[in-house]
Structures are given as structure tokens and as C-alpha cells.
Amino acid sequence: MSVDQERDDAPIRERIRENPGPALGWLAGALLLFALEAGAVVHLVTNLLGTPVELPTLLSRDLIPNNGYQTSSGVWKDTFLGLAPAYAWAIRVVLVYAYAFVWMLWLWRGYLVFREHYRYADWTPRDDMIDRLRGHRWGQFGAVIVFGFVILALFAPALGPTTVERTISNPYSHHIEYYNDQGQLENITVGAANLGSRSQGTPDRNVGPMSYDNYGRWHPFGTLPTGKDMFTFMAAGARVSLFIGLISIGVSGFLAAAFALLTAYYKGLVDLVVVIVGDSIMSLPRLLFVMLLSVVLGDTWIADIYSGALVLALIFAGTGWPFLWRSVRGPAMQVSEQEWIDAAKSFGQRPSVTMKKHMAPYILGYLLVYASMTLGGIIVAVAGLSFLGLGINPPTPEWGRAVDIGQSYVTTSSWHISFIPGVMIVLVVTAFNALGDGIRDAIDPQSEGGEGDGAEVAATGGGA
Amino acid sequence: MSEQVQQESVSVATGETLVEVNDLKTYYDEGGIVDSNPVKAVDGVNFEIKRGETLGLVGESGCGKTTLGRTLIQLEDATSGEVLFDGTDITELSGTELKDWRRNSQMVFQDPESSLNDRMTVGEIIREPLDVHDWNTPQERRERVRELLDVVGLQPEHYYRYPHQFSGGQRQRIGIARALALEPEFVVLDEPVSALDVSVQAQILNLLEDLQDEFGLTYLFIAHDLSVVRHICDRVAVMYLGNIMELGDTSELFDNPKNPYTHALLSAIPEPDPTSAKDRITLRGTPPSPRDPPKGCPFTTRCPMKIRPEKYQDMSADTWVAIEVFREVLRERSRAEKSLTEQAKELLGMETRFSDIGEIKQELFGDIDLSSEVERHIDEAAQHVEDNDEEAARRVLREEFGSICDNQKPDNHVVSDTGRVSHCHRHMSEYTDPDEFVPYTER
Numbered sequence: 001m002s003v004d005q006e007r008d009d010a011p012i013r014e015r016i017r018e019n020p021g022p023a024l025g026w027l028a029g030a031l032l033l034f035a036l037e038a039g040a041v042v043h044l045v046t047n048l049l050g051t052p053v054e055l056p057t058l059l060s061r062d063l064i065p066n067n068g069y070q071t072s073s074g075v076w077k078d079t080f081l082g083l084a085p086a087y088a089w090a091i092r093v094v095l096v097y098a099y100a101f102v103w104m105l106w107l108w109r110g111y112l113v114f115r116e117h118y119r120y121a122d123w124t125p126r127d128d129m130i131d132r133l134r135g136h137r138w139g140q141f142g143a144v145i146v147f148g149f150v151i152l153a154l155f156a157p158a159l160g161p162t163t164v165e166r167t168i169s170n171p172y173s174h175h176i177e178y179y180n181d182q183g184q185l186e187n188i189t190v191g192a193a194n195l196g197s198r199s200q201g202t203p204d205r206n207v208g209p210m211s212y213d214n215y216g217r218w219h220p221f222g223t224l225p226t227g228k229d230m231f232t233f234m235a236a237g238a239r240v241s242l243f244i245g246l247i248s249i250g251v252s253g254f255l256a257a258a259f260a261l262l263t264a265y266y267k268g269l270v271d272l273v274v275v276i277v278g279d280s281i282m283s284l285p286r287l288l289f290v291m292l293l294s295v296v297l298g299d300t301w302i303a304d305i306y307s308g309a310l311v312l313a314l315i316f317a318g319t320g321w322p323f324l325w326r327s328v329r330g331p332a333m334q335v336s337e338q339e340w341i342d343a344a345k346s347f348g349q350r351p352s353v354t355m356k357k358h359m360a361p362y363i364l365g366y367l368l369v370y371a372s373m374t375l376g377g378i379i380v381a382v383a384g385l386s387f388l389g390l391g392i393n394p395p396t397p398e399w400g401r402a403v404d405i406g407q408s409y410v411t412t413s414s415w416h417i418s419f420i421p422g423v424m425i426v427l428v429v430t431a432f433n434a435l436g437d438g439i440r441d442a443i444d445p446q447s448e449g450g451e452g453d454g455a456e457v458a459a460t461g462g463g464a
Numbered sequence: 465m466s467e468q469v470q471q472e473s474v475s476v477a478t479g480e481t482l483v484e485v486n487d488l489k490t491y492y493d494e495g496g497i498v499d500s501n502p503v504k505a506v507d508g509v510n511f512e513i514k515r516g517e518t519l520g521l522v523g524e525s526g527c528g529k530t531t532l533g534r535t536l537i538q539l540e541d542a543t544s545g546e547v548l549f550d551g552t553d554i555t556e557l558s559g560t561e562l563k564d565w566r567r568n569s570q571m572v573f574q575d576p577e578s579s580l581n582d583r584m585t586v587g588e589i590i591r592e593p594l595d596v597h598d599w600n601t602p603q604e605r606r607e608r609v610r611e612l613l614d615v616v617g618l619q620p621e622h623y624y625r626y627p628h629q630f631s632g633g634q635r636q637r638i639g640i641a642r643a644l645a646l647e648p649e650f651v652v653l654d655e656p657v658s659a660l661d662v663s664v665q666a667q668i669l670n671l672l673e674d675l676q677d678e679f680g681l682t683y684l685f686i687a688h689d690l691s692v693v694r695h696i697c698d699r700v701a702v703m704y705l706g707n708i709m710e711l712g713d714t715s716e717l718f719d720n721p722k723n724p725y726t727h728a729l730l731s732a733i734p735e736p737d738p739t740s741a742k743d744r745i746t747l748r749g750t751p752p753s754p755r756d757p758p759k760g761c762p763f764t765t766r767c768p769m770k771i772r773p774e775k776y777q778d779m780s781a782d783t784w785v786a787i788e789v790f791r792e793v794l795r796e797r798s799r800a801e802k803s804l805t806e807q808a809k810e811l812l813g814m815e816t817r818f819s820d821i822g823e824i825k826q827e828l829f830g831d832i833d834l835s836s837e838v839e840r841h842i843d844e845a846a847q848h849v850e851d852n853d854e855e856a857a858r859r860v861l862r863e864e865f866g867s868i869c870d871n872q873k874p875d876n877h878v879v880s881d882t883g884r885v886s887h888c889h890r891h892m893s894e895y896t897d898p899d900e901f902v903p904y905t906e907r
Contacts (some may be wrong), residue, residue: 120624121585339579343639346571347539347593347646348563361583 009406076328085218103228132442139438145431153238160232170340178215192229201412222416237397244313256324278322309398327370328363334363365443372436376429483513488545503530507706518683520697530705570614570643574655576635580627587623587746593645612641633664705762723886724769764811764869766902781904819850
């Protein structure tokens with residue numbers, strides 16, 4: 001047949017070899033972006049293997065330091081370009097977020113390059129979904145906040161004005177220098193400095209948001225009652241929350257999808273068994289059950305991993321999958337009634353492949369929606385448990401514990417200790433819900449208000 | 465490519481049996497925990513399909529024709545009986561044997577909106593059967609798909625399009641291409657054109673006929689559109705309530721139906737000539753529940769030519785019809801779901817919506833002079849109903865007014881030189897043949 005068609009038949013590798021320009025350009029972008037942070041990755045990997053290797057990294061606190069001291073003449077020493085710590089820190093934060101944003105652009109660019117140069121189909125149902133998501137302001141609002149949250153968690157060590165190690169877990173092994181009242185350079189431990197920067201509700205003993213303490217340290221979110229920097233605490237806490245959220249949603253999403261596909265494909269007895277098991281779990285009062293489990297499992301080896309974050313994630317996964325499964329069981333049942341399932345059976349397709357190829361794509365969208373909405377709930381629940389003193393073991397930072405610690409100072413000048421984490425929890429949870437809304441409207445045009453024409457459109461997410 | 469196909473079609477010997485179905489039964493919901501009374505979707509059918517022919521399967525909705533088609537390609541498990549495909553009983557196959565056999569028989573589905581996975585490109589959809597059976601190399605598979613697209617009248621460029629981008633007729637062509645991918649011998653066409661526009665229907669039917677000539681295919685054509693069946697089928701089987709009522713040569717069957725049900729069915733075809741006076745036989749009521757089919761002939765409850773018992777041969781047609789309607793009403797009542805409150809009311813002897821038997825009797829028999837004997841039996845049955853013993857009422861009526869049609873399954877009588885068979889007691893020598901008999905409702 002024609003040359004044109006032979007080109008069409010090549011797998012993606014060969015298509016790229018044929019026309020390597022756009023792909024290479026795109027890849028070069030990735031390498032450039034990666035090189036900026038290669039030091040952090042090398043550090044992480046070598047740290048796992050034994051001795052960490054230090055390489056200069058663009059967005060590290062070593063390259064843009066914000067810790068220093070102010071001489072009596074008002075000049076800052078040891079900070080980035082001699083700038084005030086607030087500015088040095090702000091520059092670092094902006095750079096980190098800009099860097100992450102460029103990565104997002106790079107991914108989007110990759111999709112466009114693929115669509116333009118390497119994809120045969122000039123239209124796929126996914127194009128419509130992406131178009132709809134592009135016009136969904138509420139979903140985009142959610143996406144922006146979620147992006148901010150994820151980056152906060154991912155780059156927590158670089159974003160904080162100081163590190164967890166220096167100010168929270170080991171303050172008496174680290175030192176800072178400052179000019180004391182007598183105008184002399186004094187070297188004290190961080191722990192000692194923290195005692196002087198406590199926020200305990202009285203105006204003379206409070207370091208509020210966006211202020212310096214007496215030791216020239218910058219506190220964007222103020223300090224905790226112990227004098228520790230709260231922004232560092234929040235960034236590290238975001239990591240824990242995200243870890244628990246992703247692990248538990250990942251595990252329960254996997255279980256939910258697997259059970260939904262199995263029950264919808266085989267129906268009958270398999271369905272009945274899973275319904276009974278799922279309903280039994282759902283009928284338990286969840287919060288009490290989670291508390292019970294976290295106490296029971298509290299003394300086992302698994303509770304020591306990441307200060308109990310892993311065990312919490314697994315508890316949430318184990319008690320949460322029936323809810324997700326219930327949400328996708330309906331769509332899975334609907335898809336299983338489609339004739340293309342019969343068609344696949346009629347030419348002898350294996351059940352596992354049929355489920356993966358002909359059913360899973362139709363429920364994954366729903367799963368994504370419910371997962372992103374549930375994620376917010378898990379973050380709240382972990383915060384709630386930590387608030388009750390159950391969740392994450394101190395001293396590992398967790399947002400709910402900050403709310404707990406600050407609750408007696410809410411009406412005082414140290415209001416920030418509860419207020420900021422509380423607002424952030426609300427924002428992040430709302431954002432995950434908004435993102436879920438956006439995804440749902442993207443895959444299901446009907447929910448926007450009667451654009452599609454029939455139940456198939458809802459199930460297939462196509463139309464237009 | 466076409467030369468190769470020519471050779472193949474020559475090698476197909478027509479006239480030899482490809483599929484032979486013996487006393488096939490397919491029941492649903494067997495062995496349920498609460499209700500072990502299965503739906504008898506296919507209740508003992510016998511027929512054979514010759515190589516290269518098109519056998520039509522017609523009947524009203526819910527008569528089991530789709531289930532029969534699905535059982536033939538092993539999408540449903542047969543409850544009993546056998547399906548011999550080239551001499552092999554395929555209901556016994558499993559595992560790799562079954563998978564290998566599946567290459568030989570494929571299905572074209574009714575609804576082209578539902579039979580194609582919208583998330584896959586047309587090429588992937590048509591290629592999937594080839595992938596499943598590891599047909600040649602991937603490169604050859606892609607070429608085969610393009611060839612198939614061409615065969616069914618689509619463009620090879622459509623390989624990377626999605627089903628969304630096609631009309632109903634084009635989607636059905638994609639479904640046909642997928643069914644043909646593995647070069648099957650036998651294709652079940654499950655109402656392949658009923659979801660399409662009339663203008664497109666003809667195109668698809670012509671395509672199916674062309675493909676049959678080209679590849680020597682054997683079709684089982686399931687339809688409820690009788691004119692389509694007449695156009696495309698060599699032989700026709702008429703199905704009612706899981707049974708084949710009549711099976712024979714298409715033109716012969718349409719011109720001169722033998723079975724009472726075929727009579728009724730064909731009389732429903734609208735005549736394009738407004739002046740033609742045609743006797744339309746309207747069947748009363750609905751088909752009985754396939755969970756509880758009649759013991760004798762499946763059509764007995766609605767048959768306008770039912771054989772009467774010896775002693776009522778001289779009864780007027782009106783009386784007979786009224787009695788039949790009365791029996792029908794009782795049957796329907798026993799089928800109706802009774803709610804818990806209604807059951808409770810019944811136990812307490814209170815009025816329920818089921819208890820107005822007197823009114824029914826009045827309405828049916830009010831204008832008719834009943835002989836004292838008939839009246840006695842009717843009253844006895846009505847009394848049983850009032851005592852909430854509908855089972856006994858039905859038994860009284862069956863014993864008194866029932867005939868061979870109620871009690872005995874008819875044999876398949878050969879009714880023409882071409883081997884047409886009809887499932888009716890009237891073909892026995894002692895009764896009037898259906899085509900000579902004037903239905904009671906027409907008198």
C-alpha cells in the first residue's frame with residue numbers, strides 16, 4: 001500500500017525517529033529542568049544508599065540562604081546577596097514555584113507536541129475532556145491550590161525559612177549567631193533562641209506572621225508556643241498529609257476499581273460477597289473504628305514507619321475503599337451491560353483483558369473524581385485525629401496538631417497558631433473538591449446542564 | 465485479494481448442514497435462592513442451518529430469539545440439548561477448545577451505539593479479534609484491518625478515527641468488519657438493521673448479502689421486521705415463547721402460512737394498497753410468562769383456532785371467545801404481583817383489587833345465553849375465585865373446556881414438499897387444517 005500508510009503503521013518509537021525534532025526539543029527542556037535540581041535527586045538516592053553526596057542545587061537553601069544576622073549598622077551578613085532574610089526567603093519561594101510551574105508547562109507542551117506531531121488520530125474523546133476542563137474556572141481554582149499544596153509538600157525542605165532538623169527535632173545541636181543587646185556577636189543554640197521567640201498569647205511574648213524575632217530570624221507564619229518556626233512546621237506537615245492522602249487513596253482506589261470490575265463482570269455470588277463485606281465495613285462508625293485501629297496498631301512495628309503515617313494511611317485505605325467502590329460500582333455495572341463486552345466475549349477475549357480494556361477506562365474518570373474529593377476528607381480526618389492526639393506522633397509536624405496546640409491562644413495575640421493551619425485545611429479540602437468537580441464536569445458533559453444526549457454520553461464521556 | 469476470495473467461495477459446498485440444533489433449552493435464573501422457577505427463554509428447539517444459507521428467525525419481543533442466537537455462539541450457556549457445529553457439540557467445549565472454535569462464529573449486534581467501545585480507535589476495535597487469536601504479525605493485522613474497512617465500504621484512513629465520528633450505519637459497518645475479521649463461517653446477525661434509518665437499512669442489507677456471496681458465509685438473521693426477513697432470508701423460523709412454531713422456505717411460508725401463529729404474525733404486515741381488504745387477525749392479550757408457559761401448545765392461550773373439546777363443538781363463537789377471555793383473565797390475575805397489603809387483605813377476607821370477579825363475569829357473559837352446563841362450570845370457577853383459590857378455578861376451567869391444545873405439546877408436522885414443519889395439533893388428520901379454518905374471532 002502507500003508509503004503514507006506504512007508510516008502510519010510505525011510504533012511511536014519509529015514515528016519519533018522519523019521526525020525527531022519536536023520530541024528532542026521537548027526532551028532537552030526536561031534535561032535542562034532536571035539539571036537544576038539534579039543535586040537534590042543525587043542527594044536523595046545516595047542518602048538511601050549510605051553517605052549522601054552533596055552537589056550544588058539551584059533551589060537549595062545553601063545557594064539562597066536566608067539565615068544570617070544583622071549588624072548594628074543594619075547590614076545583613078550570611079544572607080543571600082546581603083538581602084534581608086524576608087526577601088531572600090521570598091526569592092527562594094518564588095523560584096521554587098516558578099520552577100514547578102515550568103515543569104507543568106513542559107508537561108502540557110509534551111501533550112501538545114504529541115498531539116501535533118506523533119498522534120495519528122486528529123481527534124480523540126480525551127481532547128473534548130481537556131477542552132472542557134480548560135473552560136472550568138472553579139476546577140481551575142482547585143487545581144491552582146492543589147498545585148500550591150503539592151509543591152509545598154514536595155519542596156518542603158527548600159521552602160521553609162529553616163529546616164525541621166534545625167528547629168523542631170534537634171534544636172540544641174544547631175547554633176545561630178546574632179548581635180545581642182550589648183552589641184556583641186553571640187553564638188547560641190537554636191533551642192535557646194526558640195525559648196526567646198515563643199508565641200504565648202501576650203503581646204510581649206508573641207512572634208506573629210510576617211515578622212522577625214529577636215534573633216533576626218524571619219517567620220512568615222509566626223512561631224508556635226514553643227518558639228519553633230510555624231512555616232517550616234506547616235510545610236513538613238503538608239508532606240505528611242499528602243503522603244497519607246495519596247497512599248490511602250491509591251490503595252483504596254485500587255481495591256475499589258478491582259472489586260468494581262470483578263463484581264460488574266461476574267455479578268452474582270462475587271457481587272454478593274463484596275457487597276456484604278463492603279457494607280459491613282461501611283456500617284461501622286468510621287471515626288471510632290479508625291481511632292480504635294490506630295490505638296490497637298499503635299505498638300506494632302508498622303506504626304513506627306514515618307511516625308505512624310503509613311499505618312494511618314493503611315487504616316484509611318482499609319476503611320475507605322467500600323465508599324469508593326460503591327461510587328464506581330454503578331458505572332461499572334452500566335458498562336458491563338454494553339454490547340461491546342459481549343462482543344469481546346464472543347471472539348474469546350480473556351476476562352481480565354476485557355475488564356482492563358473495555359471497562360476500566362469508563363470507571364477511572366469517576367474514580368478520579370471521587371478520589372480527589374475523598375482526599376480532602378482524609379486530610380481533615382488525619383488533622384482531626386492529630387487534634388485528638390491520636391494521629392501522627394510528635395514531634396513530626398502535622399496540621400491538626402498545630403490547630404490543637406493553638407486552640408488556647410485563639411483569642412489572644414497568638415491567634416495565628418490555630419488560624420493559619422485551620423484556614424489552610426479548609427482551603428486545601430475545598431480545592432480538592434473543586435478539582436473533583438472540574439474533572440467530573442470534564443468527563444461528564446451532562447452534569448454541566450444538559451449538553452449531552454443520553455446516558456451513553458455520561459458513561460463514555462464523549463459526545464460534543 | 466478478490467481472486468483469493470473467489471476461490472474460497474467456490475470451495476463452499478452449499479446444502480450440507482453447518483449447524484444442527486437438537487432440543488436446545490436455555491433457561492435463566494436457575495437455582496435461585498428464593499425463586500427456583502427459571503425463565504424458559506428457549507424451550508426445546510430443533511432445526512438445522514445449511515452451509516451458505518440465511519436462516520431468518522422472527523418473533524415478537526421477548527420470544528427468546530436473541531437468547532437462541534446468543535446460545536448458538538456460546539454467549540449463553542445452554543441448559544440442555546446440543547448445538548452441533550460441523551458435527552462438534554459446542555455446548556460441551558471449554559477453555560482453549562472453545563476459544564479456538566469462537567473463530568468460526570461471530571455476531572453482529574443490534575445497537576451500533578453500544579457494540580463499539582468509544583475509547584478505542586476503529587482500527588483497534590477491528591483488530592482486537594485478530595490480537596486475541598494471535599493472527600499473523602502485527603503488521604499483517606493492520607493490513608488486514610484496512611482491507612476489512614475497504615470490504616465493508618469504509619475508507620482505510622478511518623483506522624485512527626473514533627466511533628464517535630461515525631453515523632449509525634457506518635458504525636454498524638465497523639461492527640460487521642469486526643465480526644468478519646477472523647473469517648468466520650457462521651455469523652449471527654442480531655437485528656442488525658433495526659436501530660438504523662430506513663434509508664441506511666437497505667445499504668447494510670445489501671452489504672450483508674454481498675459479503676455472504678463473497679465469503680460464503682452462513683447467516684442466522686434475527687429480526688422482527690418481516691419485510692426485511694422476506695428480502696434477505698432463504699428460510700424462516702417463526703418463534704413464539706421459546707418454541708419454533710413454523711420453519712420453512714421463505715417465499716412459501718410468507719405466501720401460504722400453515723401455523724396459526726404465523727397466520728396472525730403475517731396478517732400484521734401492513735399492506736401498501738389501501739383498497740385491499742385484508743383479514744387482520746388481532747391476537748388478544750399478551751404472551752404468557754416464560755416462567756410459567758402453558759403445558760400444552762405454547763400458543764394455546766391466544767390461539768384463534770384452538771381445538772375445542774368434543775362436546776362443545778357446536779358452541780357459538782362468541783361464547784367460546786368469552787370463555788377463553790375469562791381463562792385469560794384468571795391467568796393474568798395469578799401472574800400479577802400481589803403486594804403485602806393485598807396478601808394481608810386477602811387473608812382477612814377483605815376487598816382487594818382482585819376480588820371483583822362478579823363484575824368480570826357480568827361483563828363477559830352478560831349478553832350471552834349460556835347453556836346450563838357451561839354456566840354451572842363458570843359459576844363454579846367464579847366461586848373458587850371468590851374463595852381466593854384461583855388455582856382451583858383455573859383447574860375447573862381447564863378440565864371442562866380444555867382440549868388437546870392445553871394438555872399436549874404438538875409435534876412438528878411436515879406440511880409441504882420442501883420439508884416445511886409446523887408446530888400445531890391441527891395438522892393431525894382428525895382436525896381441520898389451520899389454513900382452512902376460520903378463526904373464532906373472525907366469525
